[in-house]
Amino acid sequence: MSRDHVLHKVRTALSRSVGQSIEEAPPVRLSIPEMDIEQRIAAFCARIEALAGKTHRAASAEDARAYVAGVVAGRSAIASNATVLRDCGITALPGIETGITDADQLRALCATAACGISGADYALADTGTLVLLSSRQEARLISLLPPVYIAVVERQRLLTGLDELLSLLPHPAEQTSSMVLITGPSRTADIEQILVRGVHGPGEIHVVVI
C-alpha cells in the first residue's frame, strides 16, 4: 500500500522511527495591535475602497436596509439566513429570496440572481477582509455566484486583523468545513497584467457596517 511505502520513505530519509516523538514546534507568532473600534472601522472601509469595493456606514437598521434596497434596485437577489439580515428587515425587501436550506435550490437561485447578500462572522480591519464560516446561516455560493455581492457587518465583529482572528479561532475546522476570507472583488491580471474585476466571483462588492 502506498501509504506505508511513502511514510516509510519519509522516515528513512529523516532517520526517524515509527511513533518517534518530536521536538517542540517554534512558538506561534501572533501580534495584535491596539486599535479602538472607530480606528478599525475607518481602516476597514479605507482598505475596501482601495480595492474598488463600496462601503456604507449605517447609523441604524433602517439605514442599512435602505442602502441594500438601493443597491438591489429591484433586481433579483438571494439573501443568506444570517440573523443580522432578518433583524435589519433586509430579508423582507421585495424580490429577495431567503430562507433556503436545500443545496440544489440554493445553487439554482445563486446561478441566476443579480445580487447575493450575506452577513459576516468577522471582518479584518487592516486588510479590509470579510470572514465567512459556512453554516446553517451562511452558504458558500451566495458570496460567490451572483455578480454583485453585499455583506452586512455588525461593528462589534470588526477585528484588527488576521492575527486576532486566528487567536479567537485557533481551530476553525472545529466549527465549519469552510472558512473563507474575502478581500475585495474577484479579480485577475493574467492577460498582460491588466486588472479585470469579476472573473468568476462578484466584480462588485458593497459592505455595510452597522
Place this chain on the structure above:
Amino acid sequence: MSAAFDEKIHATLADPKLQLAVYTATGRLIEKRRKAITPDACPDYQELRSHANDVKRHTIEHLDYYLEKFERNVKAHGGQVIYCRDAPEVADFVLSLAKERLARLIVKSKSMTTEEVDLNERLEHHDLESVETDLGEYIIQLAHERPYHIVAPVLHKTREQVADLFTERLGVPRETVIEKQTMIARAVLREKFLAADIGISGANFLVADSGAVVLVENEGNARLTTSAPKIHIAIAGIEKLIPRAQDLAVFLKLLGRSATGQPLTVYTSFLSGPRREDEIDGPEEFYVVLLDNGRTKVLADREKRQSLYCIRCGACLNHCPVYRKIGGHSYPWIYSGPIGAILTPQFLGVTHEPGLPFASSLCGACAEVCPVKIDIPKILLELRSEVKKSEEREGASRLERLAFRVWAWVMRHPRLYEMAGVAAAALGPSADGGGWVCKVPFNVGPLRAWLSQRDLPPSPPKSFRQMWRQR
C-alpha cells in the same frame, strides 16, 4: 548543456516581443512586491521570513509526524487521505473514483502539482473532460502549452494572441479587449462549474492540526471548484504541511506579498472535510491526495531538503536576471526560474539537463527575496558539483568503451594483432626483480586502475605465433 536547452534559450533571446513581455511583467511584479514589504507596509517582514523558515524546517524535519496528524484530522472531519508514490497513482485514483461515481466532467483550479503529474492529459486518455478554470491556466490549456510562470502562467502572451486563440478554439468573434476576453472565459467556465461532477484543486498549505486544505486565489475559481461539484479532490505534495492553523498568520502574509504584492489575496479558503450536516452547500465527498513523486528523495539530503520549504510564490523567478532573459519555457520542466533550477535536477536527476544548475550568475537575488529563506545559490553550487561528478563517471566509461572498440577492431585483423603484440612487448613492460610488471610507461586511465590492484606477468621472449611458425 543539451542542444534542446540551448535552442530554446536562443529562440527566446531572438524574440524581441517576448523579451519585452517577460521583462515588463516581471518588472511589475517586482515593483508590487517591493511596495508591499516596505517598513511602513510590513514592519516585521524580515522577522516573518525567519519565523517561516523556522516553522518549515521544523515541519520538514518531522514530516512523518505531521503527515499522520494531518491524516487523522482529515478523517475526523469526514474526509479521506490517499498517498500516491507517483503520477500514474494519482491518475489511477482520480480515474477509479470518476468511474465509480459515473463522472464525466472535472473542473480544476490552478495547481502546479497536477501540472507536475500531467493530470489533464492522463485523464483525457480516458474520455474524461478536465477543464482548467483559472483564466491563465485556461488559456494555457487551450494553447496546449505549459505555464510560463508559477504564479502568472500566461505572462508571455499578448491580448492579440489570446484573441486568436479564443477565435480558433472557442469559435467566438475575434475580441482584443482584455475585459471582454475575460467575460468570454467567465461565461464558458460558468457552465462548466455548474455541470461538473468533480472539482480538483491543489493546496497552498495543508494544516496538520485541522486536517485542512488552504487555498489562496484572486479569481474565485478555486472557491467554485471546491464548492459547486459534489466531490472535491485536493492534490498536494507531502511538503505542503504546516503544523497549526495559527501558523497561517505568518505564511499568508508572506505568500500574497511575495507573489503579487497583496497583503492578502482576494480569497483564502480554509477547507476541512465535506459539507457538515447543518451546512447548506459544499461538496459531499472530500479527498486529499498526498504525493511523493520524488520528494522523499529530496528529503534524504540534509543540506538540500530545504528546497521543500518552497511555497510557490514565484518571487525568485521575477527577480532572476536569467529567468527574465531566457523565460519560463526554456527551462526543461514545469518549475522554472531559480526554484526550477534546484527542483528539476533533484526530482528528475542531475543528468536530465546537466546545463541547468550552471544557468545562473549566482547573484543571490533569489535567496534575498525568498519568503522562506531557501539558500538557492548554495544548492545550485552543490548541484553543479554533482553534475561534474556524474560527468567524470560518464567520461571514464566513455574512454573504456573507446578502448574496447579499438581492441575489437585489432582482434579482427590478425596481422595488426601480431604487430600490436610485438610493439607492446618492446615498448611497455619493464619487469621488476621477480619478473612481474608493476607499472608501464603509458600508465593512464583504465590501465592504471587495473595495475593499482594487480601485476602483469612479464612478456614472453616470443609470441605464440612466432613459435608456431618456427615449429
